[in-house]
Amino acid sequence: MTKPVRRPGLDAEGHIVREGSLARVPPGYGPVVATARQRLPEVFGTRLHSAYLYGSIPRGTARPGRSDLDLLLVLHAEPTEADRADARALDAELDTRFPQLDGCGTLLFGRERVLSDLERHDLGWFVACLCTPLLGEDLAAALPRYRPGPLLARETNGDLALLLPRWRRRIADAEDTEQARRPLVRFMSRHLVRTGFTLVMPRWNGWTSDLREMAGAFGDYYPQRAGQLRAAAVLGYEPTGDRDVLRSYVDDLGPWLAEEYARVHGVKAARPD
Incomplete structure (x- = not known):
């Protein structure tokens, strides 16, 4: 049986390599990320477990005026409607403040859900492989390595x-x-x-x-x-x-x-x- 070709995006053992890095954030988006890092603890306080960037900004491919800011927040408990309202308000604030953004969207999840067996190969994979740590404890350490199976x-x-x-x-x-x-x-x-x-x-x-x-x-x-x-x-x-x-x-x-x-x-x- 012919061994399958190993494509880009995998390490030497065939696991998906985590994409994105704060080092890849384009210079024009540095102030956006810095402001988000400052405002998130101010808005969510002790409710916030960790925060992540994903999408074009941490991959370094963002285009001024055409790319949005994608955030994923993990809370210690399941998010409430009040939490979602706070996230929407912060999204609007950042989008208004920075003309290089074409929108801002924040996903909210509870820590238990991210680490659950049910979400192991969906939300857990997303955090471990497609999200770049911004604040708090990185949950990727508690998740497995993933193969494209x-x-x-x-x-x-x-x-x-x-x-x-x-x-x-x-x-x-x-x-x-x-x-x-x-x-x-x-x-x-x-x-x-x-x-x-x-x-x-x-x-x-x-x-x-x-x-x-x-x-x-x-x-x-x-x-x-x-x-x-x-x-x-x-x-x-x-x-x-x-x-x-x-x-x-x-x-x-x-x-x-x-x-x-x-x-x-x-x-x-x-x-x-």
């Missing part, structure tokens, strides 16, 4: 069929304008490209967060759908507000991808409501 594929993106009805509602509820649809195109394009990539990730045997590389890897195994994913990768970086694109996502590409994902990897373990 079928279990990781199933638990990260094996829930697309459950998401599609929500996407249809979001599209229906959005204002009928290019401006209102553009964020939906960006979000759904990225999600579909990442799902397409993790579908083939165990065979490709590597990791990347670059949407174009993800679409290219997918196309090696599904040439009949390659053009659709390549187009989605472009829109993930440069979104339009095209209604027909959204319709194609929820009526064609999305349902096909969800069915193929379930066939190949199975369905993600159910989460509590």
Whole structure:
């Protein structure tokens, strides 16, 4: 049996290498990160266990005026509505203060959930491999090393069929304008490209967060759908507000991808409501 080729994003033992670093933060985003580091303890106090950056800023690929600030906060207890309101207020504050940002989004989770068995190959993997420590104890030390295998594929993106009805509602509820649809195109394009990539990730045997590389890897195994994913990768970086694109996502590409994902990897373990 031929040994699979080891792709980028893995160490010598085949584990996914943690991406991102504070050293890679572009100079123009240094003040953004410094302010976030200062404000988070002021806002959340002793509720905050740890804070992480993820996305283009710690990967060093952020584009002024087009990239957002992505934060993940781990609290000692499960987040409350008050915690979420505080996070939204801080997001708005940072987005208003720094013109180089095109939005700010903060995810909130409790420490117990991040370290739970149920989240071991989804949220736990996300923290350990895609998040850059900013404040507090790094939970990656309490999590395993990860390989790009079928279990990781199933638990990260094996829930697309459950998401599609929500996407249809979001599209229906959005204002009928290019401006209102553009964020939906960006979000759904990225999600579909990442799902397409993790579908083939165990065979490709590597990791990347670059949407174009993800679409290219997918196309090696599904040439009949390659053009659709390549187009989605472009829109993930440069979104339009095209209604027909959204319709194609929820009526064609999305349902096909969800069915193929379930066939190949199975369905993600159910989460509590």
